[in-house]
Amino acid sequence: MExxxxxxxxxxxxxxxxxxVTTKEMGERVGVSASTVRxxxxxxxxxxxxxxxxxxxxxxxxxxxxxxxxxxxxESADRDQLAAEACSVSGVVQTQEVxxxxxxxxxxxxxxxxxxxxRISDELAELGLDVVNSKILKSTRVQPFDHFGRELVEGDxx
Numbered sequence: 001m002e003x004x005x006x007x008x009x010x011x012x013x014x015x016x017x018x019x020x021v022t023t024k025e026m027g028e029r030v031g032v033s034a035s036t037v038r039x040x041x042x043x044x045x046x047x048x049x050x051x052x053x054x055x056x057x058x059x060x061x062x063x064x065x066x067x068x069x070x071x072x073x074x075e076s077a078d079r080d081q082l083a084a085e086a087c088s089v090s091g092v093v094q095t096q097e098v099x100x101x102x103x104x105x106x107x108x109x110x111x112x113x114x115x116x117x118x119r120i121s122d123e124l125a126e127l128g129l130d131v132v133n134s135k136i137l138k139s140t141r142v143q144p145f146d147h148f149g150r151e152l153v154e155g156d157x158x
Contacts, residue, residue: 001047005031007082009152010040011050015144018053029153033047056142064110067140070125072105078093082129089123091116103132 001009009030013021023034023041028035044050059067059127074082083095086107094108107124121131 001043001049003049005152006032006036007040007044008148010037010126012148012153014050014053014065014145015148019055027047059110064112066111067137068109068117068120069112069135069137070107070109070121070131071103071135072107072124073102073130073132074105074128076104078128082127083107085127086124086129089127091120092124105129108137135136 010026013026013029023037027034027037041050057079059065079097082096083105086095086105087110088091091109091111092107093110096106098104098106102135107129109117109120111120117134121134124131
């Protein structure tokens with residue numbers, strides 16, 4: 001699916017705050033009707049471009065003081081399956097497959113204490129992952145991908 005300016009504007013607005021922006025507001029800001037926005041969102045979902053809507057959680061405030069990035073090594077042929085299996089480990093919130101280098105799988109996890117993090121590390125090793133390093137994350141910031149076009153959205157002067 002090739003994205004046009006309306007699709008890009010919709011994606012930009014959804015990335016900014018999918019929960020609070022209405023289809024009417026999006027339509028006004030990208031120059032189409034609310035029903036067109038609904039249809040476009042449905043098409044973007046059907047095409048797998050929009051994969052879901054997830055809250056941005058401050059894990060520390062939610063009582064999960066340790067936010068850790070595990071740097072792992074996996075055989076290239078098994079990496080995709082191991083990334084999926086890692087998601088079943090309690091505390092894992094995200095996996096990222098890396099194409100270059102031997103440390104080719106990054107796993108983000110949260111826990112309440114060092115014992116919790118050690119358990120996660122052990123469970124990842126039991127899956128067959130070689131945990132080569134871990135880093136404690138202080139904070140994460142997310143912003144909309146600017147290619148989707150702040151300039152395509154009326155009234156978005158930030």
